[in-house]
Amino acid sequence: MGLTGLEIFKQLPKTNCRDCGQTTCLAFAMAVATGKAVPDRCPHLSEAARDFLGSASAPPVMPVKIGAGSKQVEIGNESVLFRHDKRFENPTAIAVTVCDTLSNGEIAARVERINGLVFERVGQVYKVDLVAVVNSSGNPGRFAEAAKIAAERAEFALILVSEDPAAIEAALDCTADGRPLVCGANAANYQAMTGLAGRFGVPLAVRGANLEELASLAEKVAALGLRQIVLDSGARETAKVLADQTQIRRQALKKFRPLGYPTITFVDHEDSLQAVLQAGVYVAKYAGVVVLDTVEPADLLALITLRLNLYTDPQKPPAVESKVYEILNPGKDSPVYITTNFSLTYYSVAADVEASRVPGYILPVDTDGTSVLTAWSAGKFTPEKIAEALNSSGIAEKVSHRRVIIPGALGVLSGRLQEVSGWEVLVGPRESSGIPSFIKQQWKT
């Protein structure tokens, strides 16, 4: 939102009364500045402060909801250009197309395939979000029928893609309960489309031939009372779409209202590999929805993983995954080193193990990305946690011995660790730079 903690603080009563749940007004101001609290949480704001902070903290990109119930996805509500500034809020919704020129059976089969695009990663389930029913037939009745089948079978909400108000009306008649995104309005049909979207209470995508036309259309649609708007700049070439997406986001952050909505993008590359790369650009650069025409699991796995990565919280400390790392092709007799998953710590140790030229295994314990002593201090690097990591990492199958090397700073843990893990514990040097000489002297197999 651009206001600093101090700027917000100036608007607050400065009584430190704690009614907002923060210990001081300044703490509250800093929480508002980073988007962790909304101004309304302070019950003692003056009218003027409320207005000032309220408008300053309104999301520059309007949040828009597509779908209903468990199928609902939210897009928009973004407030930055770069993910390192602050977390990207709502992941780009991935939509897969279904054409109404397919037979009913084919439509059902394709929807089933889309339903099956579900992937598991480190215990979490990830999937696509939307099914885009495309009115290629030009026939409203046919479109409505296709939409109906899709709505019945899909585990996702729908996008109804047609610029023919009659087709949209027919489709909405049987699918409006699911709050599909209507896609959409253009300069010629926007009045009819806006009327339909309003009547059925569904969000509406608006397409302009360029950004100017898009802005004025969006404004007109908003003037007709619709707030749930999604923008389509009309561009289809990747580099042009990137430019438009960037412009729209920048305009939104500048609080240029007509472009303060999430966007929809369409992948149209005939080369199916290129299509995925194109979609990747849109996921990274600001698309609220990306529509693509593939049901290949490989394509979607790659795209969804990209999205997952880009939408993680950048404020998590850089940590490495807690698993067994093999340095220089170790074998059954190689040493096992314990460290933390703080990246600075892990990489120091890895570099020094490598420098020792003695192959080895490194097992970084998950300490929430903190250094050895910080983790130990905060109870995140206990003998129990180390033993648990030894047991669950599978390291026991990789080596034939039961000896483990711990950081020198943790010497005090060795007795207890030996007890709870059953491994013999060697206390290494305090600094990992001592590993090369340590290992040559102390590691005999």
Add this chain to the structure above:
Amino acid sequence: MAVAMVKERWPGRVMELVIGREPHAVKAGGESTLPFLHFEGEIPNRPLAALEVWDVEPEGWPETLAEAYPGVTRDPVAWAKMCEDCGADLICLRLAGAHPEGKNAGPAQAAETARAVAAAVNRPLIVIGCGVEEKDEEILPAVAGAIAGQNALLGCATMNNYKKITEACLSYGHGIIASTPLDINLAKQLNILINETGIPLDRIAFDPIVGPLGYGFEYAYSIIERARLSALSGDRMLATPVICFVGQEAWKTREARSEDGGGWGDQARRAILWEALTAAGLALAGGSIFVLSHPASLNAFKKHLAAMMKPFTC
């Protein structure tokens, strides 16, 4: 409705790094805007895509990858020629054979391989060591001498071994790769240290040790994006072009290797996509030089880059 375009006026730009000799030299970097935003600045050079060639036959490569280089993986010269034919902008020779745990090739042997490859191809060269810091500071000076004047890009120099490698690059006229693990501040530190030994900033590429999709990609993405923003804002110490060793990382992943991930689709396609999408993503963040493993990924990536570089009216 008139929309006043928001165009950033950046005071800085990315350093332009020249690799190789005319008429085959290539250029990386030089941008005065964020990646592919043609409407607000210059993008004089398209990102570069290199293919990797090893001095020894790689072990443990998945079949999909090994099959791409039929009959040449034991002969770095033939392999490099094939990569050239596949359309690689540069050849990246990896001296894996120098690894002390492997063939443990010495400086002379490494130098000879580099010389032979350099003589056989026109494309400019990247030569990287075996990744063991101590060994690399031994072999790279010999390599630098053997291909003196070729204006190759040598690496990877780290916090611990940059001194000897920079000396060699300075003496024999090569660029250098500065490698630091996933941290923008460390990257900047090494750039400063190397620059202070006398190597100009436009002779350095920095390697943030990128993670592939699903395995730390986001850290690399943000480091590269932040570095680009810093460069454009005028921080010369972060303005060196970024080199991304995507291939080696992408082909390590389970997604690229596993035959059947349970509903993950075709393995070959998945692997190619993993490599190409990692590269495309990092190019969007601001990467300049990409070292890939598979010719198909190279193709897909270059085709994508062509689309991203296509001028359009605004």
Add this chain to the structure above:
Amino acid sequence: CGGGQGGLGSLSPLYRKVFLSLKEPAPGDGEDDLARLSRAIRKEAGVGELRPGLDVLRGLPKTLRDAGWKVTVSLAEGIGCGCAEIAEIEPGRVGRKYFGLAVDIGTTTVVAHLVDLESGRTESMKGAYNRQSVYGEDVISRIIYAGEHKDGLEGLQKAVLDTVNGLIREMTEELNIKRVDIKAAVCAGNTAMTHLFLGIDPTYIRLEPYTPAANKIPAVRAGSIGLDIHPQAWVNCVPGVAGFVGGDIVAGVLASEMAFSEKMTLFIDVGTNGEMVLGGGEWLVACACSAGPAFEGGGIRHGLRAVSGAIEHVEVAPGSLAVKYSTVDGVPPLGICGSGLIEVVAQLYKAGVIDRGGNFVFPGRTPRIRDAGEGREFVLVWPEEPALPGGIAVSEAEIKNLLRSKAAVYAGIRSMLKKVGLPAGAIERVIIAGGFGGYINIREAVNIGLLPDIPLDRYTYIGNASVKGAAMALLSRQARQALEEIAGRVTYLDLSADNTFMDEFVAALFIPHTDLSLFPTVT
């Protein structure tokens, strides 16, 4: 409290005696003894609500009448309590002196002042190592010990009490006074120390989300914890802010006077935890950057506190690498203190021995640089020089540890500035507190990037601000109110809450900094 007048300078001690000459009750005025007394006290001493102990009340009628209505009343106030206790009534005018105890309970050292509460003069100051050290050097080890050993907490409490009681004994003997004449105490300590001092379980200070039992602790009777002063005396602990910003810092902020100043001030206590406070009259933010003990000579083989024989100034000649040094008190060197270490790092960098990252990069061969088993080290003092048998050297690992400590301090400062949204240039003055600061060469500290590159005349050193603040609280009601107010107003920043600190930390792990533009006067 009603009617607390007077500035910090005007005397309104925590404990005081007032002589009163009361009017005898006359027929018809209907006022009871206590009301009569209270009215007189209020008029004389300007205190609000009064509370007599039952013992005092029981003896009141007789004492008043036996003394002919001329009595000396002892009043005990507290930090954060709006009333005064009538602690004692004695007949006539009592001339006997009475004292107050101010203590800074540090993890490593404990410092006490004995203050004459009538004159406001500090009569004696003593310091000693905290006897808790046998249970662990740092706070964390002690917290763990307290939690994991049977009677651990009692043992730690006893150790610190023994330390303080030892100081009390020394001071009372020196002044030849009785311990029961010490009628009040104010203690300032970090949160864990305060917990241990009172025997409160400190376990959860250490564990996420680092919650203390109490930041604001009501006063307790000296007798109830075994503090060797008058058993009925109240022991007041200066309120803290959070698990890692305790009463010692609040007391220090009071002593620094930054809390009521227009100037944007940075207060740094360069102890093990590296607490710092930024702000002024309007707001205050604080954090603990956990710098580590390197600046106090901890964790360094030849590290020493700034005691006699500690090397405090060092020069290394570029080229020859000849070393010149001077020690505290000019005696033969025994080790090196924090300020000496700072100069060593600055000088080694200037001489080209280490690079900006702290790596040894000296190209030539010289006996000054030798292999120390786990990496290289630089010899400051040869074995033959009149010193320790092995000489004095600083290793690469130790230099890197010091760089981590200095990076933590600088990153803490930057994080605070960033969180409130101020540029580095906004700092108008820096107040350095803590043990090592007296000797610190600010110029070299800036050169290595420990302290911000602002004009050197903006730096001041205040010594042990914590015990000063505690002593102020003994003497002034306004100071006591200020302590409460400061503790309530300080906004604590948890540096582990997001990546800001870590990013700044790595950026600062360089000489002077990765962003050289932050150090324009450093080359």
